[in-house]
Amino acid sequence: MKFLAITLIVHRPDPVTGVQKPTHARFREVLDNALFAEELGFDGFGVGERHERPFISSSPTVVLSHVAALTKRIRLFTAVTTLSLLDPVRAYEDYATLDxxxxxxxxxxxxxxxxxxxxxxxxxxxxxxxxRNAESYEVFRKIWRQDKVTADTRFRPPLTDAEVWPRPYQQPARVWHGSATSKESVDLAARYGDPLFSANVTNPIEPYAELIRYYRERWEHYGHDPAQIAVGAGTAGIYVAPTSQEALAAYRPVFESNLAFFKKAGLPVVFETLEDFAEHSSALIGSPQQVIDKVHRYHEQFGHTVLHLHADAGGLTESQHRASLELFQSKAAPVLRREIPDPPFVWGPVLAAPPLTQESVHV
Incomplete structure (x- = not known):
């Protein structure tokens, strides 16, 4: 199993202290968290894209480019790239450059x-x-794979033998499809034989499991090899401590503050108590063994091989958050890596096979 640390770069007052960091400091925190994730051995670091309050993740390519300059090994994820809002040509240019x-x-x-x-x-x-999402992806996908592109588009000017630069590094970059509530994104992923990433954050397990089952059905419907399916899944929160009692005690102020925020904002409340949230949501709150057991319970339903955790403290103190991630990586992650398989592809650059030469041909 592979593990990502992901941030949506929420920028609002701390849910427990009520203090809001300056914008510059919040971006600096994201960079520090990326470095910490690489130091701990996470396999990927993701940055969301939102264009509204309270997020400041409107330019993920810029943030990820800075992360790329500071890190050496960790893979860089978007979470998610909102192609329904973007010109696919411009999006390609940005992401090919980042690549x-x-x-x-x-x-x-x-x-x-x-x-x-x-x-x-x-x-x-x-x-x-x-x-818009489907059309943008189809154009984006073509540009990544073809030197000249013709596309009769509805939502942007049509393309005729268009050349878009720079040509990409990866051949091609891997694209996952984020899925939260609808079958459209699931079907699009299955149609193209692309991996699926379930949000798996707001609700109990069943709605997400149903979409993943549908993805597997559509994958086979489109004629793809079931052995090549890859599914990722999110989590609603994390706090790992030596005992469940310590974990619940530390996380309670975060949960209660978030609950009050949801109610005041008129947002739907799915879990009324911390105990219900810890037991029935995807949050990983407890001892290392409890975390291992919950990931396995979800894996039985999802068959996922990639898991994302929160890169941000989100109301925990910085020391609490870092200690939690350290404990997860030292006690839970090694067991999960051993007991749950990796995705069915190399976790690295997707590069074209080198051309055959006389020296590489063996008769």
Whole structure:
């Protein structure tokens, strides 16, 4: 199993202390968390893309380029690239550039995105956002693979023998499809034989498991090899401590503050108590063994081989958050790596096979 640390770069007052960091300090924190994730041995670091309050993740390519310059090994993920809002030509240019600067460490997770404010900002409607997402991905995919592209598009000017530069480093970059609530993204992933990444954050397990089952059905419907399926899944929070009692005690202020925020904002509340949240959500709150057991329970339903954890403290103190990730990596991750397989592909740059030469041909 592989592990990602992911941030959406939420920028609002700390849910426990009420203190909000300056924007510059919040970005600095993201960079520090990326370095810490690489130091701990995480396999990937992801940055979201949102274009509305309270997020400052509107330019993930810029953030990930800085992370690429500071790190050496860790793979860089988008979480998610909102292709329904973007011109696929411009998005390709940005991500192909990032792919070169990172020496092929880029993986994308794409999706239509959430939030009415960002839809309004880009003049996208709920009725056309799925069509925009599919069209943008189809054009983006073509540009990555073809030196000249012709596309009769609805949502941007058509392309005729268009050349887009730079040509990419990876052949091609791996694209995951983010899935939260709808079958459209799941079907798009299955149609192209791409991996799926389940949000797996807000609700109990069943709605996400149902979408993943549908993905597997559609994968086979489109004629792909079931052995090549790869699924990733998110988590609703993390705090690992030596005992469950310590974990619950430390996380309780975070949960209660978030609960109060949801109620005040009129947002739906799925889990009314910390105990219910720890038991029935995807959050990993407990001892290392409890965390291992929960990931296995989810794996039985999802068959996932990649798991994302929160890169941000999110109301925990910095020392609590770092100690939790250290304990996860030292006690839980080695067991999960051993007991749950990796995705069915090399975790590294996707490069074209070198051409055959006389020296490499054996008769």
């Amino acid at each position: 070169h600067l990172s020496n092929g460490r880029l993986d994308l997770i794409i999706g239509k995105g959430n939030g009415a404010a960002q839809r309004d900002l880009f003049h996208v409607t709920p009725e056309d956002q799925w069509d």
